[in-house]
Amino acid sequence: MPKNIVEMEIEAATAELPDTKTLRLKWPDNYDPSFKTGQFITVYWPDTPKYKRAYSLSSCALDKGYFEVTVKRDGKMGTRIVDWAAPGDTLFVIPPVGRFLPVYEQEKHLVCIAGGSGVTPFRGFAREATYRELRTRITILYSVRTTNDIIFNQEFRELEEKNPHFKFNVTCTRLAEEDPWSGRRGRISADWIKSIATDMENTVFYACGPTALVEGTEQLISKELGLPKEQLKLEKWG
Structure with missing residues (x-):
């Protein structure tokens, strides 16, 4: 219709x-x-x-x-x-x-991997879970070049305060060595994902953003972590 x-x-x-x-x-x-x-x-x-x-x-x-x-x-x-x-x-x-939909189930952990403006749908994920006071865990792993490229930083930090089941993690890939940023540096890796997703069987992975990031995430999840494609949802552009 x-x-x-x-x-x-x-x-x-x-x-x-x-x-x-x-x-x-x-x-x-x-x-x-x-x-x-x-x-x-x-x-x-x-x-x-x-x-x-x-x-x-x-x-x-x-x-x-x-x-x-x-x-x-x-x-x-x-x-x-x-x-x-x-x-x-x-x-x-x-x-x-579209079918890039959050799985709001109590036992699930949604690990949302984003680059650049690919973080935008995950704002909606976190908002709805917070509004509804859901127990579904949501963790964003967000790759940006520098701290000046973080979209929705303030709102995500406020959602963390309101929702104990939501976490917003940023990694910067192109910071100068002298930059005072105390957070993570470097690209999203299998080791970082494993440190976040401790219950792989009940984790659903989402990846959104530039083609290179999404395809790289697909390789990490399916090849390096050996998880079935049913646990991975992708949205890419450009």
């Missing part, structure tokens, strides 16, 4: 980083879509209907009245959004679809 395309007003445009912006797209009156946390929407500008881009929702299914997407300056659409999108502008939105 085809989904209705809806024109939505940009209610807020928030700069997360100099090259990253979150758009809040306000639902029109009497619009109440059925969707799930972790899905993506496809958007296009009214004046360029043939150029469409899909973005993971950075909001969750319990955030009513709006969708949020968080976009890096990349390509025609990303550049226009980051540099020019402003409250009052409108975008056409194809409603959410």
